[in-house]
Amino acid sequence: MSRTKPLHDLQLLDQQRDTALDRLARIEHALGRAPAVVAAQAALAASEAALARVEEALAACQAKRQTLKARMAAEEAQLYGGRTASAREIEGQKANLDAHQRQLSDLDDAALAIMLERDAAAAATAAARRSVDDALAAAEGTDAQLRAARTRLTEGLAVLDPRREQARSQVAPADLALYDRLKADTKRGGISVARVTGEACGGCGRALTSAETQRAAAGLAQCPSCGRILHA
Numbered sequence: 001m002s003r004t005k006p007l008h009d010l011q012l013l014d015q016q017r018d019t020a021l022d023r024l025a026r027i028e029h030a031l032g033r034a035p036a037v038v039a040a041q042a043a044l045a046a047s048e049a050a051l052a053r054v055e056e057a058l059a060a061c062q063a064k065r066q067t068l069k070a071r072m073a074a075e076e077a078q079l080y081g082g083r084t085a086s087a088r089e090i091e092g093q094k095a096n097l098d099a100h101q102r103q104l105s106d107l108d109d110a111a112l113a114i115m116l117e118r119d120a121a122a123a124a125t126a127a128a129r130r131s132v133d134d135a136l137a138a139a140e141g142t143d144a145q146l147r148a149a150r151t152r153l154t155e156g157l158a159v160l161d162p163r164r165e166q167a168r169s170q171v172a173p174a175d176l177a178l179y180d181r182l183k184a185d186t187k188r189g190g191i192s193v194a195r196v197t198g199e200a201c202g203g204c205g206r207a208l209t210s211a212e213t214q215r216a217a218a219g220l221a222q223c224p225s226c227g228r229i230l231h232a
Ligand SMILES: [Zn+2]
Pocket: 194, 201, 202, 203, 204, 205, 206, 223, 224, 225, 226, 227, 228
């Protein structure tokens, strides 16, 4: 057996493994992340935030009303409490109370408007929540397919791994070290062995001289251009 044959065998197994791992990673990423679900969840989060803002505004308005009402109760007690006061004082107190009454009426109007807004926001949030449920239900079929594909890939890898270990054990340690170093260098796309096809490197297409082709056939030679191990 040629020196590069076990390296080429290992390369084929590694390519299968890399493809499976890549697909597995993409499946893991896609699981539970159907675009429609992600969009519906974003819309729900926006609705919930809008509802929270309206509720905050309503609470602030109600608090203002309570403060004003308490103040008016105190003013009324003072005005009608039988305490002797000058006509001018009474006039001033009444004017004050009237002004506060108008303020209270404005706050009542504002509270009513915010309550209507709150009802609309609550309805929108409920609708957004239903949309998320619908999208999740629709995505369930897709997720089931993805999970099935994940199972197949995991099972395939379980078969591949011992074969790969076996293939690695067939390669001389120094050759294996070179193989791993070339594979780890991302510029070769994880491919460290190239077949010699028609007097050229099958990896980068560089034409090989007959001396280079002979060296590749006789032992272990690397492509002068891409550095891959040439398998003749
Ligand atoms: Zn090459």
